[in-house]
Amino acid sequence: MPANLTPDYFKAEKWFKQAATDEEKILALEEMMRVIPKHKGTEHMRADMRKKLSALKESAEKKKKGLQHGFDIFHIPKAGAGQVVLLGLPNSGKSAIVSSITNAKTQVADFPFTTNAPIPGVAQFEDIKIEIVDMPPITVEFAPAGIVNAYRNCDLIGICIDLSGDIAEQVKICLNFLEEKRLIADENNPLGKKCFVIATKADLSTTEQIDELKKLLAKPFEIVPICADDSDSLEIMLTAIFRLLEIVRVYAKKPGEPADMKEPFVLHKGATVADLAISIHRELAEKLKTARCWGRNVHDGQNVHKTHILCDKDIIELHFA
Numbered sequence: 001m002p003a004n005l006t007p008d009y010f011k012a013e014k015w016f017k018q019a020a021t022d023e024e025k026i027l028a029l030e031e032m033m034r035v036i037p038k039h040k041g042t043e044h045m046r047a048d049m050r051k052k053l054s055a056l057k058e059s060a061e062k063k064k065k066g067l068q069h070g071f072d073i074f075h076i077p078k079a080g081a082g083q084v085v086l087l088g089l090p091n092s093g094k095s096a097i098v099s100s101i102t103n104a105k106t107q108v109a110d111f112p113f114t115t116n117a118p119i120p121g122v123a124q125f126e127d128i129k130i131e132i133v134d135m136p137p138i139t140v141e142f143a144p145a146g147i148v149n150a151y152r153n154c155d156l157i158g159i160c161i162d163l164s165g166d167i168a169e170q171v172k173i174c175l176n177f178l179e180e181k182r183l184i185a186d187e188n189n190p191l192g193k194k195c196f197v198i199a200t201k202a203d204l205s206t207t208e209q210i211d212e213l214k215k216l217l218a219k220p221f222e223i224v225p226i227c228a229d230d231s232d233s234l235e236i237m238l239t240a241i242f243r244l245l246e247i248v249r250v251y252a253k254k255p256g257e258p259a260d261m262k263e264p265f266v267l268h269k270g271a272t273v274a275d276l277a278i279s280i281h282r283e284l285a286e287k288l289k290t291a292r293c294w295g296r297n298v299h300d301g302q303n304v305h306k307t308h309i310l311c312d313k314d315i316i317e318l319h320f321a
């Protein structure tokens, strides 16, 4: 059944989209609820609005309390081997990703501004955990105050572009935001963050949209097309995330005992045997004498120096004095 929305409704929705504060959003949403035609065709929309309104009121309340205690909702404690923070316009599919691959309870809805606070979730990739953070959306006029903190402290930014929407507009808004805040890592901005593009709703698109996206990206960002219902595409995304995080997994082994293959140590690419020893125990590291390595670039059990650079999945046996 069609929704048959009225000009009054669209006016209120426009107000809502441009609202800069939770309080204003609440007022606009209440107006939308007042003027929306009340029949079966708008039942879902009205249910979404009610949920959204109560979430907004709760968040406004929390923010008020938080501010009293100097609490920053955009400071997201790190968990797992790396933190990926999503960026995108309303309805671009951010919550659907977090909801599909993590334990976090996110709200997915065919309604803009569904998410109004960051929600971190933890995804399993092979034998490690990767944190994926759902975020409130940004628009051409508005980004929540303080949102930039979440991007400044993360390890990787996942720019979500809805392939079924206006690709050029989304790319422009996301890149402007990132460039304005100097968030993109490059030779002139070593403090920036690595970014990649998650091309969402691939099920609603063809290669034409991907080609358009490629042409629009001024920087050579990696593009991973996904569909929130397709676990294979999400696994490919996690594999790309693992590579972009530039980390290695290393399994420690005590002499005469098998390696602990369950809990790898996660280190930055380029880390050495000495770095591994430090991450196990700083004081013990000073007593490190020799090490043996089983892995990609060595013979099994080869003696290696403290300065030996670790590869992903190396097994290292440490000998202390």
Ligand SMILES: Nc1nc2c(ncn2[C@@H]2O[C@H](COP(=O)(O)OP(=O)(O)OP(=O)(O)O)[C@@H](O)[C@H]2O)c(=O)[nH]1
Residues within 6 Å of the ligand: 088, 089, 090, 091, 092, 093, 094, 095, 096, 097, 107, 108, 109, 110, 111, 112, 113, 114, 115, 116, 135, 136, 137, 200, 201, 202, 203, 204, 226, 227, 228, 229
């Ligand atoms: N067909 C299809 N629909 C999707 C996909 N991912 C998300 N959607 C739909 O797109 C709408 C918006 O998804 P959300 O995940 O809530 O979008 P969001 O980016 O979190 O939106 P905000 O919270 O407003 O920023 C919902 O109706 C989803 O069901 C997808 O891969 N394919």
Ligand SMILES: [Mg+2]
Residues within 6 Å of the ligand: 094, 095, 096, 107, 108, 114, 115, 134, 135
């Ligand atoms: Mg959302």
